Amino acid sequence: MPRKFYITTAIDYPNGSPHMGHAYEKLISDCYARWYRFRGDQVHFLTGTDENGQKLVRAAEEAGEPTKDFVDLQVDKFRKLCADLGLSHSDFIRTTEARHKEAAQELWERLQKKSKIYFGQYEGQYCLSCEAFYTELQAADGKCPAHGSPLERVKEDGYFFKLSEYAEWIEAHIRDNENFVWPKAAHSEILNRIRSEKIRDLSVSRPNHSWGIPVPGDEKHVMYTWFDALINYWSAVRNSEEKWWPASVHVIGKDIVWFHAVIWPCLLKAADLELPEQVFVHGMVLGQDGRKMSKTLGNGVDPYQIIGQFPLDSFRYYLLRAIPSGGDGAFVIKDLVMRHNTELANDFGNLLSRVVKLALKKGGETWESRREDRSFDFPKLFEKLEGSMTRREHHRALESLWLQINQLNLYLNDQAPWKMEAGSEALKSCLSNALFGIFGTAVLAQAFLPEVSRKILQTLGQPEVLGPEVLAADSVSFRLQSPEPLFPKIEWKEES
RNA sequence: CGCGGGGUGGAGCACCUGUGGUAGCUCGUCGGGCUCAUAACCCGAAGGUCGUUAGUUCAAAUCUAACCCCCGCAACCA
Numbered sequence: 025m026p027r028k029f030y031i032t033t034a035i036d037y038p039n040g041s042p043h044m045g046h047a048y049e050k051l052i053s054d055c056y057a058r059w060y061r062f063r064g065d066q067v068h069f070l071t072g073t074d075e076n077g078q079k080l081v082r083a084a085e086e087a088g089e090p091t092k093d094f095v096d097l098q099v100d101k102f103r104k105l106c107a108d109l110g111l112s113h114s115d116f117i118r119t120t121e122a123r124h125k126e127a128a129q130e131l132w133e134r135l136q137k138k139s140k141i142y143f144g145q146y147e148g149q150y151c152l153s154c155e156a157f158y159t160e161l162q163a164a165d166g167k168c169p170a171h172g173s174p175l176e177r178v179k180e181d182g183y184f185f186k187l188s189e190y191a192e193w194i195e196a197h198i199r200d201n202e203n204f205v206w207p208k209a210a211h212s213e214i215l216n217r218i219r220s221e222k223i224r225d226l227s228v229s230r231p232n233h234s235w236g237i238p239v240p241g242d243e244k245h246v247m248y249t250w251f252d253a254l255i256n257y258w259s260a261v262r263n264s265e266e267k268w269w270p271a272s273v274h275v276i277g278k279d280i281v282w283f284h285a286v287i288w289p290c291l292l293k294a295a296d297l298e299l300p301e302q303v304f305v306h307g308m309v310l311g312q313d314g315r316k317m318s319k320t321l322g323n324g325v326d327p328y329q330i331i332g333q334f335p336l337d338s339f340r341y342y343l344l345r346a347i348p349s350g351g352d353g354a355f356v357i358k359d360l361v362m363r364h365n366t367e368l369a370n371d372f373g374n375l376l377s378r379v380v381k382l383a384l385k386k387g388g389e390t391w392e393s394r395r396e397d398r399s400f401d402f403p404k405l406f407e408k409l410e411g412s413m414t415r416r417e418h419h420r421a422l423e424s425l426w427l428q429i430n431q432l433n434l435y436l437n438d439q440a441p442w443k444m445e446a447g448s449e450a451l452k453s454c455l456s457n458a459l460f461g462i463f464g465t466a467v468l469a470q471a472f473l474p475e476v477s478r479k480i481l482q483t484l485g486q487p488e489v490l491g492p493e494v495l496a497a498d499s500v501s502f503r504l505q506s507p508e509p510l511f512p513k514i515e516w517k518e519e520s
Numbered sequence: 521c522g523c524g525g526g527g528u529g530g531a532g533c534a535c536c537u538g539u540g541g542u543a544g545c546u547c548g549u550c551g552g553g554c555u556c557a558u559a560a561c562c563c564g565a566a567g568g569u570c571g572u573u574a575g576u577u578c579a580a581a582u583c584u585a586a587c588c589c590c591c592g593c594a595a596c597c598a
Contacts, residue, residue: 362532370561
């Protein structure tokens with residue numbers, strides 16, 4: 025029976041255009057979605073947009089457009105990004121959709137019925153321009169960190185979620201489930217924070233300015249954006265809840281760990297819903313100077329500087345390989361080009377050329393690889409990749425894959441099949457081994473380099489999508505086609 | 521101040537976080553091999569006291585402590 029794997033990205037806040045971080049998170053998630061699909065699991069892969077909150081209303085005002093029109097337009101950009109990245113997502117959710125509204129309201133009512141939400145008063149330092157409260161910690165001097173203007177002491181009516189009731193429970197849950205927040209650094213950081221901060225009840229409503237999801241039974245309030253945003257993971261699969269819930273992995277960035285590792289599980293617990301298995305925190309794509317990408321520093325790289333300029337698989341490969349999962353990494357276009365030219369073109373692409381061309385010359389189109397002749401242990405390599413992927417170390421999976429590619433190149437140099445006599449057994453066995461080696465590598469590379477793998481399999485005369493079981497098949501036959509360069513070299517000059 | 525991440529041959533990074541045991545990868549430099557292939561592939565060499573200091577240990581880049589430096593935690597922003 026196939027296992028199920030439900031993976032999500034964070035939903036994006038579309039007040040600006042998609043940036044590198046969005047692309048990174050989506051590509052990582054896509055890689056895992058494809059890997060689990062490859063190993064035979066039933067996969068549901070969700071991404072989408074978070075469209076509530078006053079910040080969007082303000083952004084629309086600044087753009088001089090009605091909020092809804094503005095948001096629709098922005099969301100299209102994110103949809104386009106998904107398409108341009110070749111994402112294999114199963115669903116794209118918008119928090120302005122009816123299905124989400126209904127789900128959020130249902131969850132609210134559930135919590136209210138169980139008295140986990142109550143009506144109260146919020147008192148704090150409030151910035152009028154931000155329409156947000158700041159804690160003593162954020163604004164120690166009583167001034168708005170964003171505007172520098174003095175904050176007002178404001179009392180406001182609103183709804184609260186009894187987060188404090190769950191303080192001990194969530195600490196225990198995180199402590200006892202080492203994989204719940206991953207990687208380890210994120211796990212200990214959040215645990216640390218829970219222990220040092222008093223968990224207080226969470227304000228979950230805002231005054232209704234006709235944008236947002238109305239609080240059931242009280243039109244004067246809408247849900248706080250974060251409250252409803254988290255629920256998207258549930259609302260997207262509510263119609264087939266028994267099939268997909270709970271989520272297997274929420275892939276998120278560092279800045280929203282608290283919401284996903286603390287608030288979200290507590291909400292679910294309070295509503296008697298099952299908890300996600302894992303919150304996977306990825307690192308940040310930094311600017312080429314190794315600092316956080318920012319407009320003021322001008323060190324940012326827009327995803328659209330890459331998409332269309334460089335092959336998609338090279339972009340994917342670079343992000344997945346050059347930035348260790350869980351850590352931060354600088355995005356340097358020159359390095360992307362270098363990895364494309366050396367690792368992809370020279371190591372991998374050239375390997376395909378040299379083997380297939382030689383095979384065509386020496387033995388024609390039809391080749392067969394039998395299990396007893398094989399020099400390479402792909403089932404074992406699969407296990408290795410499986411281990412890396414389970415630990416969410418996709419960069420190591422790629423490293424293992426490349427070790428295999430290097431081994432193949434070395435094998436050819438050692439065997440020197442071009443010196444062997446045409447028609448000899450030695451030649452036949454050497455080349456069928458090499459062909460199987462490429463085949464196995466391409467099969468395993470599907471989650472990482474979908475487009476390229478497809479082309480390789482096609483060159484070998486194999487079906488487009490294959491699972492790990494073919495690696496142990498008794499016999500695989502190839503019907504070779506003349507290969508075209510998989511990775512034409514890229515000429516690229518600094519500051520072009 | 522506090523929290524978190526990092527400091528490894530000329531450059532960029534693994535390992536450390538999965539088990540402490542001759543320091544590994546890519547690029548660059550130098551020399552060699554091969555000629556099937558996308559001027560590609562393979563081998564070898566030079567180059568590091570793994571931020572500093574102290575400690576634990578038969579043995580530390582890896583564990584412990586202190587310190588120094590860089591980055592993120594306010595804004596565009598995952």
